[in-house]
Amino acid sequence: MTLVLPSPARVAPAAGRRLLLERFTGLGFALPALALLVLTILAPLAVLVVLSATNYEFGAVDMDWVGLGNFQKALADPIIRRSLLNTLIYVAIVVPGGVLGGLLIAVLVHRRGKMRSVYEVIYFLPVTSTLIAMATVWQFLLHPSLGPINGLIKWLGFAPVAFLSEPTTALATLAVIGVWQILGFNMILFLAGLTAIPRDLYEAADIDGCSGGIDRFLTITWPLLGPTTMFVVITTMITAFKIFDTVAVMTRGGPVGSTEVLLYNIYLEGFQYFHTGYAAALTFIFLAVILLFSAAQTFSLDKKVHY
Amino acid sequence: MSGAPLPAQAVTPAHSVLRRFVSMALVHGVLVAGAIFMLAPFVWMLVTSIKPPAEIFSGEIALWPKRFYGVENYSLAMEKAPLLRFALNGVIICVGILAVQLLVAIPCAYALAKLRFPGRNLLFVLILLGLCIPVQVPAMPLYIALAHLGVLNTYFSMMVPFFLSVFAIFLFRQFFRSFPDDIINAARLDGMSEFEIVWRIVTPSAWPAIAAFSVFSAVAHWNDLYWPLIVISDAKLAPPPLGMMFFADAESGSNYGALTAAATILTAPLVIAFLIARRRFIDGITMTGVK
Amino acid sequence: MATVALSSIAKSFGPTRVLGGVDLDIADGEFLTLVGPSGCGKSTMIRIIAGLEHQDSGSVAIGGQGVDHLRPHERRVAMVFQSYALYPHMSVRQNIALPLTMSRLRLWQRLPLLRQLSPGRREAMRAIQADVAAVAAQLQLEQLLDRKPAQLSGGQRQRVALGRAMVRSPDVFLMDEPLSNLDAKLRVHMRTELAELHKRLGATFVYVTHDQVEAMTMSDRVAMMDSGMILQLGTPSQLYEKPASLKVAQFIGSPAINLLPATVAAGGRLELFGRPLALSVAPEAGQAVTLGVRPEALALVQGEPGGTGSAWFSARLRRKENLGSEYILHFELAGRDASGVSMRVSPAIAASVSEAAELALGFDEAACHVFDAQGQRIEPRGQGSATASVVPLRA
Numbered sequence: 001m002t003l004v005l006p007s008p009a010r011v012a013p014a015a016g017r018r019l020l021l022e023r024f025t026g027l028g029f030a031l032p033a034l035a036l037l038v039l040t041i042l043a044p045l046a047v048l049v050v051l052s053a054t055n056y057e058f059g060a061v062d063m064d065w066v067g068l069g070n071f072q073k074a075l076a077d078p079i080i081r082r083s084l085l086n087t088l089i090y091v092a093i094v095v096p097g098g099v100l101g102g103l104l105i106a107v108l109v110h111r112r113g114k115m116r117s118v119y120e121v122i123y124f125l126p127v128t129s130t131l132i133a134m135a136t137v138w139q140f141l142l143h144p145s146l147g148p149i150n151g152l153i154k155w156l157g158f159a160p161v162a163f164l165s166e167p168t169t170a171l172a173t174l175a176v177i178g179v180w181q182i183l184g185f186n187m188i189l190f191l192a193g194l195t196a197i198p199r200d201l202y203e204a205a206d207i208d209g210c211s212g213g214i215d216r217f218l219t220i221t222w223p224l225l226g227p228t229t230m231f232v233v234i235t236t237m238i239t240a241f242k243i244f245d246t247v248a249v250m251t252r253g254g255p256v257g258s259t260e261v262l263l264y265n266i267y268l269e270g271f272q273y274f275h276t277g278y279a280a281a282l283t284f285i286f287l288a289v290i291l292l293f294s295a296a297q298t299f300s301l302d303k304k305v306h307y
Numbered sequence: 308m309s310g311a312p313l314p315a316q317a318v319t320p321a322h323s324v325l326r327r328f329v330s331m332a333l334v335h336g337v338l339v340a341g342a343i344f345m346l347a348p349f350v351w352m353l354v355t356s357i358k359p360p361a362e363i364f365s366g367e368i369a370l371w372p373k374r375f376y377g378v379e380n381y382s383l384a385m386e387k388a389p390l391l392r393f394a395l396n397g398v399i400i401c402v403g404i405l406a407v408q409l410l411v412a413i414p415c416a417y418a419l420a421k422l423r424f425p426g427r428n429l430l431f432v433l434i435l436l437g438l439c440i441p442v443q444v445p446a447m448p449l450y451i452a453l454a455h456l457g458v459l460n461t462y463f464s465m466m467v468p469f470f471l472s473v474f475a476i477f478l479f480r481q482f483f484r485s486f487p488d489d490i491i492n493a494a495r496l497d498g499m500s501e502f503e504i505v506w507r508i509v510t511p512s513a514w515p516a517i518a519a520f521s522v523f524s525a526v527a528h529w530n531d532l533y534w535p536l537i538v539i540s541d542a543k544l545a546p547p548p549l550g551m552m553f554f555a556d557a558e559s560g561s562n563y564g565a566l567t568a569a570a571t572i573l574t575a576p577l578v579i580a581f582l583i584a585r586r587r588f589i590d591g592i593t594m595t596g597v598k
Numbered sequence: 599m600a601t602v603a604l605s606s607i608a609k610s611f612g613p614t615r616v617l618g619g620v621d622l623d624i625a626d627g628e629f630l631t632l633v634g635p636s637g638c639g640k641s642t643m644i645r646i647i648a649g650l651e652h653q654d655s656g657s658v659a660i661g662g663q664g665v666d667h668l669r670p671h672e673r674r675v676a677m678v679f680q681s682y683a684l685y686p687h688m689s690v691r692q693n694i695a696l697p698l699t700m701s702r703l704r705l706w707q708r709l710p711l712l713r714q715l716s717p718g719r720r721e722a723m724r725a726i727q728a729d730v731a732a733v734a735a736q737l738q739l740e741q742l743l744d745r746k747p748a749q750l751s752g753g754q755r756q757r758v759a760l761g762r763a764m765v766r767s768p769d770v771f772l773m774d775e776p777l778s779n780l781d782a783k784l785r786v787h788m789r790t791e792l793a794e795l796h797k798r799l800g801a802t803f804v805y806v807t808h809d810q811v812e813a814m815t816m817s818d819r820v821a822m823m824d825s826g827m828i829l830q831l832g833t834p835s836q837l838y839e840k841p842a843s844l845k846v847a848q849f850i851g852s853p854a855i856n857l858l859p860a861t862v863a864a865g866g867r868l869e870l871f872g873r874p875l876a877l878s879v880a881p882e883a884g885q886a887v888t889l890g891v892r893p894e895a896l897a898l899v900q901g902e903p904g905g906t907g908s909a910w911f912s913a914r915l916r917r918k919e920n921l922g923s924e925y926i927l928h929f930e931l932a933g934r935d936a937s938g939v940s941m942r943v944s945p946a947i948a949a950s951v952s953e954a955a956e957l958a959l960g961f962d963e964a965a966c967h968v969f970d971a972q973g974q975r976i977e978p979r980g981q982g983s984a985t986a987s988v989v990p991l992r993a
Binding site for chain 1: 645648649650669670671675676677679681683684685686687688696697700701705708709710762766
């Protein structure tokens with residue numbers, strides 16, 4: 001081999017300048033994002049860590065270190081324990097309802113031909129609507145004496161239900177509204193997943209004898225939707241954990257604390273009562289719960305979705 | 308290996324027609340029932356907004372008012388609260404947030420995807436970390452900082468936590484990575500600066516991702532309540548959800564005619580935008596969701 | 599085993615008519631190939647037989663029984679797809695077993711959780727596994743049973759798809775371009791395997807392909823389709839030796855048949871480039887006809903052309919294509935820019951000519967095909983008919 005390669009010494013200056021330029025450009029392009037990352041996420045997180053170990057109240061001049069006191073207090077606080085439990089119950093209704101509902105509708109709507117786009121629009125409408133405005137409408141729909149839902153219940157001969165002012169039904173009612181709002185979103189994600197399944201597979205299955213809806217679903221659709229399902233479960237869960245709007249507008253945590261949820265309590269402690277240090281600790285509990293559940297979901301589902 | 312023979316006589320033509328009919332009826336039955344559940348609030352909102360109080364309080368279920376009262380309800384709603392102002396506020400903050408998000412995220416995503424620079428991997432890890440942190444987490448320190456700066460109750464305070472979208476950076480990075488290096492190198496040989504390459508070569512090619520993200524961002528911030536509720540107490544600056552809340556509080560939930568009229572006005576812009584650009588919306592949500 | 603009978607099958611997708619009333623009878627145990635260019639309706643035909651597509655009119659009978667109201671799996675057919683359509687999340691074993699679990703287990707025996715409770719399931723599953731093993735042995739898939747499709751090569755996937763079709767021992771095998779995703783060498787090998795499989799199983803095969811070589815090499819009969827109609831149905835040699843139309847003649851055979859324009863002179867006698875031929879047609883054939891001459895029917899004329907009384911024309915040699923065992927010579931016709939002719943010769947003959955040479959090409963009128971202006975085959979009469987014995991021109 002007598003191939004003449006340019007010697008490294010001769011290439012270096014040009015390549016070096018080129019590399020240097022690339023480095024500076026890269027840094028320059030990333031700088032605004034990095035600055036914002038520090039200012040709006042990292043620094044606040046650091047401040048939050050500090051705050052969570054103090055008894056700082058917004059507007060106060062001094063504060064004391066309380067170490068993990070805020071966390072101890074939070075975990076012992078019956079209100080927080082209840083709101084954590086309520087949040088979990090809410091999530092436990094919205095996740096299966098929103099995911100399975102979205103899946104069912106997506107499977108039924110898929111390949112519906114002309115009607116598909118009509119159904120798509122109808123089911124997707126709640127996603128684009130302003131939840132606060134619609135919450136007001138729901139409140140009226142569910143009104144014990146004026147609402148049409150109770151009108152229907154009375155017409156059927158049952159006693160009216162005060163959905164939102166009854167401790168036993170309030171949280172579940174909010175969860176149904178949560179499902180109402182997220183179902184269309186999940187449907188669209190599942191439809192995207194369904195479109196990716198080759199049509200051939202259904203035809204092969206048809207010839208092999210999977211002609212019934214249940215067989216087709218169990219043999220093809222469900223296993224092949226695995227990755228989509230995992231994604232939908234996690235996004236639905238995170239959305240459900242962040243329940244705030246409907247509580248703030250419709251129930252304000254009532255009746256008798258039956259709809260107190262984590263984020264609403266953080267809002268109250270942090271921005272209404274200004275127990276800043278305590279609210280900081282609650283925020284970390286909130287974050288921990290979300291991360292814990294997402295991670296657990298990822299690990300438990302991850303094994304099943306690969307082929 | 309003998310397949311179980313299926314007696315063909317068992318399935319008659321009439322049978323198969325019936326089978327198809329029953330399955331179609333079942334499918335559409337479920338879909339229509341679900342559609343009623345999804346649509347009921349919208350229908351009831353529109354119907355109530357044109358009913359006179361007497362009919363609303365009669366508790367009757369009627370899908371059409373006996374007396375058309377829409378003009379009164381809507382003008383009352385407009386009179387009681389600056390609804391158009393709320394909608395305008397919504398537009399201002401959505402556009403403001405989106406513009407800064409794109410200006411910040413696109414160069415950063417390009418740098419992460421195509422340039423080598425010190426700290427690139429660390430930055431990407433931080434971006435991924437940022438994806439896991441809901442905005443409610445840094446809310447309190449941000450609030451304290453904004454209060455100290457004396458900028459609560461401004462458009463700026465409403466927009467600032469959302470200027471950085473780690474999600475946009477992540478999405479665009481995925482998109483830019485598949486952009487051919489050859490084209491970028493060709494542009495470099497043609498004497499284009501990196502700045503021009505980003506905005507004149509790479510960004511136009513990412514148009515679907517940008518449109519998708521724009522829809523996603525607008526839907527999220529038009530409808531956001533949590534943060535405006537914290538930093539805004541001046542009703543003039545309220546975005547639609549907060550405005551609706553102020554309005555409902557002021558009306559103390561009694562005048563459903565005006566309430567639903569207000570709800571209609573504040574929900575309408577985004578819903579109409581959705582109905583016009585239906586495919587864009589759905590593709591946008593799908594793409595930003597699945598990526 | 600079963601016959602397949604299609605009668606006046608018509609199908610349109612929207613305004614596009616893909617099948618225009620097709621009749622076709624396939625005998626029991628026959629290997630019938632539907633061949634034609636893409637978009638000719640052959641895939642739609644096979645999908646209608648399978649029940650994946652529903653015809654607008656006409657009817658399908660399998661084994662003498664109408665199946666129009668039956669769903670695909672009730673028709674006792676198996677299908678091999680172009681993409682193989684293997685279930686990606688299942689192992690080879692599960693893929694092959696699926697048709698059996700579907701037909702032999704009841705719904706509640708297949709449902710998760712519930713299935714553990716059912717009594718007969720264990721024995722049924724054992725029988726299924728035995729059948730799967732038997733099929734796997736026939737196709738040499740034993741080593742691969744626990745792999746997933748993504749871990750297999752193209753040829754292996756193809757065999758799994760075959761196994762899944764075979765395991766239920768269907769009456770009719772439907773194959774939709776099953777070899778088109780394989781590389782050339784494997785395709786040749788699989789042609790033999792498929793033909794042997796057909797012989798061994800004795801089942802009816804309906805095979806769709808756009809590749810005329812596959813059609814010619816494997817089939818008992820070939821149905822050549824175009825624009826939703828069957829142009830010709832017959833044995834491979836019938837299609838090759840007596841193409842019913844210009845389209846069939848052009849499609850079957852490689853290199854493609856040479857087409858030469860001929861005019862009809864007084865009395866129906868044909869003339870090629872102004873020289874009379876020993877062929878004549880009925881006067882109603884029109885003014886212009888097309889002659890079709892296969893590349894192997896052409897020969898170089900030695901010595902003075904026309905001396906033998908046989909047909910000839912002159913052409914310039916443009917290119918020699920070496921196929922190893924033989925050569926294809928490509929000529930351009932003097933004064934005619936577009937059309938050229940090709941000719942199949944032995945290497946020795948190819949060596950005797952040089953490029954750009956002007957040569958005389960002769961052919962035997964008895965071996966050429968005549969098509970009218972509509973592209974339909976017409977039988978010439980008179981001197982040039984097949985009975986007339988002309989000494990074949992062979993160098």
